[in-house]
Amino acid sequence: MITVLRLGHRRDRDKRITTHVGLVARAFGVDQLLISTNDDGAVSTLEDVVDRFGGEFTIKSGVKWKALLKNWNGVRIHLTMYGEHIDDALKKIPRDEDVIIIVGSQKVPGEVYGLADFNVAVGNQPHSEVAALAVFLDRFLEGDGLRREFDGKIKVFPTERGKKVVEHR
Amino acid sequence: MITVLRLGHRRDRDKRITTHVGLVARAFGVDQLLISTNDDGAVSTLEDVVDRFGGEFTIKSGVKWKALLKNWNGVRIHLTMYGEHIDDALKKIPRDEDVIIIVGSQKVPGEVYGLADFNVAVGNQPHSEVAALAVFLDRFLEGDGLRREFDGKIKVFPTERGKKVVEHR
Numbered sequence: 001m002i003t004v005l006r007l008g009h010r011r012d013r014d015k016r017i018t019t020h021v022g023l024v025a026r027a028f029g030v031d032q033l034l035i036s037t038n039d040d041g042a043v044s045t046l047e048d049v050v051d052r053f054g055g056e057f058t059i060k061s062g063v064k065w066k067a068l069l070k071n072w073n074g075v076r077i078h079l080t081m082y083g084e085h086i087d088d089a090l091k092k093i094p095r096d097e098d099v100i101i102i103v104g105s106q107k108v109p110g111e112v113y114g115l116a117d118f119n120v121a122v123g124n125q126p127h128s129e130v131a132a133l134a135v136f137l138d139r140f141l142e143g144d145g146l147r148r149e150f151d152g153k154i155k156v157f158p159t160e161r162g163k164k165v166v167e168h169r
Numbered sequence: 170m171i172t173v174l175r176l177g178h179r180r181d182r183d184k185r186i187t188t189h190v191g192l193v194a195r196a197f198g199v200d201q202l203l204i205s206t207n208d209d210g211a212v213s214t215l216e217d218v219v220d221r222f223g224g225e226f227t228i229k230s231g232v233k234w235k236a237l238l239k240n241w242n243g244v245r246i247h248l249t250m251y252g253e254h255i256d257d258a259l260k261k262i263p264r265d266e267d268v269i270i271i272v273g274s275q276k277v278p279g280e281v282y283g284l285a286d287f288n289v290a291v292g293n294q295p296h297s298e299v300a301a302l303a304v305f306l307d308r309f310l311e312g313d314g315l316r317r318e319f320d321g322k323i324k325v326f327p328t329e330r331g332k333k334v335v336e337h338r
Binding site for chain 1: 190193197253256288291300301307308312329332334
């Protein structure tokens with residue numbers, strides 16, 4: 001089971017970014033997204049996507065992250081440009097435990113680095129937390145994340161030109 | 170040489186997302202970002218990152234995308250959830266030509282699908298254009314993108330806990 005925890009403190013600025021974090025998590029087959037701030041907008045946007053495109057993905061906002069991380073029974077992975085390079089970190093992360101992936105915003109509280117079992121850098125350059133999450137999941141799941149099938153009302157079929165979409169009602 | 174073309178029409182909504190697209194492009198070693206709308210804010214934010222963290226990355230906004238794509242001498246790759254699955258597309262894309270990667274926003278003009286040589290889906294689920302670009306670049310460059318060295322005033326060294334940053338003035 002994979003959980004993504006979004007730490008975000010600048011609500012207006014990070015609102016759309018949090019939605020993108022959620023879209024990435026769902027598309028790669030993550031089970032749940034927890035958001036530390038209250039963000040009903042992101043929750044309803046993402047629930048609407050689940051309703052139309054399927055999947056078992058759940059979203060909850062206003063989560064007490066500190067207690068959650070302290071009591072987490074599994075592996076805690078914090079994505080940060082200051083961490084260990086992903087090439088090195090991926091070799092060490094166990095694959096047989098529940099995983100929580102922590103995705104910060106610009107100011108992450110210092111104690112997150114200590115609470116995490118792994119601080120992982122998807123490159124040590126300023127980057128996007130959306131991108132970091134996507135690349136981490138793509139590599140962690142060894143490409144399987146993007147090959148999942150969803151059971152939604154709307155189904156998109158791959159095609160070289162244009163759009164091929166089937167919608168059930 | 171790799172160029173990223175950002176098509177974005179909802180300026181307020183997509184502003185931060187365009188900045189994230191630029192951060193991803195730079196972090197993976199893309200040479201230039203072209204933005205179809207006028208967006209001085211994104212340009213100056215990204216130029217500031219280049220100034221501090223290094224690299225040869227250039228950014229230009231207000232670019233006439235249609236003429237650019239028509240006259241492009243190289244491979245045009247459009248990232249879209251409606252496209253061919255990345256697993257299949259990557260086998261066909263030539264590696265010895267200049268590449269332009271087109272990253273849309275929610276409404277992409279229909280003719281982009283026709284102008285592109287490849288319409289590539291990083292999964293056929295609703296997703297983030299930031300994530301799509303990151304995963305595409307990570308796979309296209311076979312992981313080399315994240316191993317680049319930059320020559321910036323600020324250099325971040327990978328570390329398992331906390332932050333290790335050297336700043337030259």
